[in-house]
Amino acid sequence: MTALSKKEMTHQRILQTAAKIIRRDGFDSLAVADVMKQAGLTHGGFYAHFANRDALLAEALGYAGAESAEILRQSLAQAISEGGEPLTAFIEIYLSEQHLNNCTEGAGCPVAALGSDFFRLDTTTKAIAGKLIEAYVEKVQELSNQKLNRESAFLLTSTLIGALQLARGLKGTAQASFYLTASREDLVRRHSDSQ
Amino acid sequence: MTALSKKEMTHQRILQTAAKIIRRDGFDSLAVADVMKQAGLTHGGFYAHFANRDALLAEALGYAGAESAEILRQSLAQAISEGGEPLTAFIEIYLSEQHLNNCTEGAGCPVAALGSDFFRLDTTTKAIAGKLIEAYVEKVQELSNQKLNRESAFLLTSTLIGALQLARGLKGTAQASFYLTASREDLVRRHSDSQ
DNA sequence: TTAAAAATATGATAATCATCATATTAGCAA
């Protein structure tokens, strides 16, 4: 594990900035000069780091997935250390008020933030999106302690992502919190029964 | 029910074109001049029909919802006339291969096609998005013959939209069809039990 | 310290695009 070179550190900083922007504003709203500025740089240096804007989008999506997974892992470890069941803890974290709201800061699950754009992506970026989806499904299956088969894990993943996305779409209305809470409690109940 | 004036017909034609474009390419990819061209007009006349681009996006989202609901109603009526149960017929239509694939033609459910952008919309358009979501939930509850309460209907709606969106994100891989089919069959099974 | 190399900055270009001002055409009443 060698230390990152100056250039590699800059590269990472650009990626981190881009990963936030795409989740907050969407793929199409990412402007190269804007990313560079927010990363504390000027626009010209961009092409020393990425072949073009699309290459940044692809890497940024992967970075967002890794970042989100890492934060999730931490929250999950904490919840489990406090006696929570892995799968129900995951459900509670994923459908938390905090996760509902952090979209405006470009944090949280990139699939919920960008999922409806996935089918429009170029081949390279779509492959990364596909890996993110598969990783989510695998994680859910693993957290269920293999009690869920792959298809059931996909279905639960769909429910979680769909519910978060819809609740965000209703954000600002009374329904948003109501549905989010009801979904969280209902899913926790369902997946506790089968212990 | 008065006949539409020439201008109103043109207005509808622009809307129909825009409703297709936003679902196929996303909100941000809609270009005013392009919509007009595809509607058989030139760009200049646009502002005689809409205050600005945002106003078109708002109306187009509503139009897409109405169009999608109408097509759904027809498929559903046909399935029910052939002896299908309303809710299971809905699940089978929503998670059909056809619905999976029609995104590339700008057809189908606008929530699956655009849902992750909903939280970024301006107030007016977001209100329309919220109504689409609520309409979906109500429809699901109605089709369950009120056996599902509102929260459970929301959860099933989330699952359907999430599953379609994820399957589209995996489109082109073997997983896409596998997950779609498994989800469809599993959900139909679950919601037949409770008859 | 100093020159070569690496990294970043400045400035320019061409394309895209929403919007508007103005012109032209089409429908209709007389």
Place this chain on the structure above:
DNA sequence: TTGCTAATATGATGATTATCATATTTTTAA
């Protein structure tokens, strides 16, 4: 037909933006 009005077209403008050529700064190795 002949004007009048509604509808649509043409052309222009200014803003945004990806990309590239070139310059400057920073780092590193001697």
